[in-house]
Amino acid sequence: MSTTAPAEEITPQIAAEVLHHYGHRDTHKPDAFYGLLVKLMAKADYANARSLANAFPTWAAAVDLARYSSTGTDTLAAIAAGTPRPSVAPNDYSPFADADPRYRHVFPTPVFFPDPIPGGLALAACLQLSVVPDESLQILDLDAPPIGLCSDCVDWIRTGTDRPSDKPYIECVGCETPTQHDGLCAVCRIEGHDRWKAGTRKTPQLTS
Incomplete structure (x- = not known):
């Protein structure tokens, strides 16, 4: 979710209090307000989770780790312990990328398809589009992945399966194709990115 804070901004106290909600009773219990906030975030659908994340991005980042990542609670435990x-x-900026700009994303390479081109826009393992880095990322320990790595991408590396997107389908403003890429489909985003890099297209203007 693009409105959450980067994982490195999660404080030990927030990590411990989110862990408490997810059954780690040896951690610090949040007060009534933040306890209710974590409960709401843990059950919210996409639209409501995004609204809560706008107001409480660091809490949302911690809940997202626990809620969606298979290694999320381990990461929160490490943060809580000060390890x-x-x-x-994060990946390089592009106005046409719709992957969370605060995180690093990884790119699967399907059999019989060419490797993603560095500097180009491609579909990451989290099913969102991001800029392909010049050098591939080496992850040595999947049980303790680096902070700042997209949790959905980590799950794909571990399991080889995607978590279905819960974003609503919206008609693409470029080609009118239904898309889950926030109003501009993957093909239009990739084409727009290439033209933007070549200096022949301005930043896209999308309606909210």
């Missing part, structure tokens, strides 16, 4: 973790920088 240092390596971190990775």
Whole structure:
């Protein structure tokens, strides 16, 4: 979700209090307000989760880790304990990318298809579009992935399966095809990115 804070901004206290909601009773119990906030975030659909994340991005990042990532509670436990973790920088910027810009995304390479082109826009393992980095990322320990790595991408690396997107389908403003890419389909985004890099197209203007 693009409105959450990067994982490295999650404080030990927030990590511990979110863990408490997910059954780790040896961690600090949140007060009534934040306890209710975590409960709401844990059950919210896409639209309501996005609204809550706009107001409480760091809490949303912690809940997203616990809710969607198979290693999320381990990451939160490490943060709560103050254990240092390596971190990775996010992918390069593109106005046509719809993947969370605060995180690093990885790209699957299907059999019989060419590798994603560095600098180009491609579908990441989280099913959102991001800029392909110049060098591939080496993840040595999937049980303790680097902070800043997209949790959905981590799940794909571990299981080889995608988590279905819960984004609503919206008609693409470019070609009128139904899309889950926030009003501009993957093909139009990739074409727009290529033209934007070549300096022949401005930043897209999308209606909310």
